[in-house]
Amino acid sequence: MDKHEQKQLLRKCISGKREAHKKLYDTFAEDMFKVCCMYAPDADTANDFLQEGFLKVFQNLHKYKPSGSLGGWIRRVMVHNCIDLIRRDHWTRVMIPFEDSPAITEPSFVENDFERNLNSRSFFDIVRELPLGYRTVLNLFYMEEYTHKEIAQKLEITEGTSKSQLAKAKNYLRQKVLKSLTTEEIEFYVGRLVKEVV
Numbered sequence: 001m002d003k004h005e006q007k008q009l010l011r012k013c014i015s016g017k018r019e020a021h022k023k024l025y026d027t028f029a030e031d032m033f034k035v036c037c038m039y040a041p042d043a044d045t046a047n048d049f050l051q052e053g054f055l056k057v058f059q060n061l062h063k064y065k066p067s068g069s070l071g072g073w074i075r076r077v078m079v080h081n082c083i084d085l086i087r088r089d090h091w092t093r094v095m096i097p098f099e100d101s102p103a104i105t106e107p108s109f110v111e112n113d114f115e116r117n118l119n120s121r122s123f124f125d126i127v128r129e130l131p132l133g134y135r136t137v138l139n140l141f142y143m144e145e146y147t148h149k150e151i152a153q154k155l156e157i158t159e160g161t162s163k164s165q166l167a168k169a170k171n172y173l174r175q176k177v178l179k180s181l182t183t184e185e186i187e188f189y190v191g192r193l194v195k196e197v198v
Contacts, residue, residue, distance in 0.1 A: 001027065002067070004016050005100075006066075006070055007066065008022060009023060010024075010061060010066075010070075013058065013061050014062055015060050021058060024057075024058075025054055028074050029054075030069060031071070031075075032053065032054075032074060032075065032078050033047070033050050035075055035078050035079065035082075036049040036050045036053065036082060037080060037128065038084070038127070038128070038135065038139050038143065039079070039082035039086060039122075039125075039132075039135070039136060039139060040082065040134050048087055049078070049081060049082050050078070050086075050102055052081055052085065053077060053078040053081040053082070053122075056077050056080075056081050057074055057077050057078075060077065062154060062185055079140075079144055080154075081134075083140075083155065086132070086136060086149055086155075087155060087156060091101065095156070126173070127139075130169055130172060130173065131172070134165055134166075134168055134169035134172055135169065136155070136165075137151060137155075137165040137166050137169060138165075138166060138170075139171040140154070140155075141162075141166055143152065148162040148163050148166075170183055170186055173186055174186060
């Protein structure tokens with residue numbers, strides 16, 4: 001969709017044209033569902049996040065500035081919506097103390113064979129195994145590039161809690177599915193995930 005088509009579509013959406021809403025939804029829904037899956041505890045909840053997120057997109061299209069990427073703007077609306085919904089559903093329930101983490105079992109694949117495993121299993125799926133509290137902070141830090149101060153403000157937690165959740169997320173990944181990898185290698189694969197989801 002070129003800029004002229006996008007401008008026309010936005011004008012029709014803002015004026016309330018149903019077919020324009022559908023076209024905008026169809027254009028971005030698949031990518032935005034992936035974003036919602038990174039924050040939601042399951043696919044059904046991700047779909048709820050997606051629907052509520054698009055309601056906010058349509059309600060706030062008049063705030064979009066054409067100088068920026070429309071897809072990037074929609075993504076930001078989706079992420080903020082996911083954060084709001086997680087916070088609404090009692091954020092403290094998903095912040096897991098490390099000692100209360102689920103039992104970590106041995107990886108189901110051969111150690112030192114992570115690259116081959118990635119070919120058959122997306123890192124997106126691996127990260128989705130993280131407890132929701134860990135995953136949320138990991139996503140906000142690496143995918144959205146928020147600072148710990150910004151994460152703390154958005155999630156209404158302390159900076160120390162944000163840092164702690166990120167450290168626990170890395171440790172959980174290392175022990176559960178990336179046992180043979182260093183912290184730097186984990187960060188490399190998170191970078192790969194960003195490219196996959198964006």
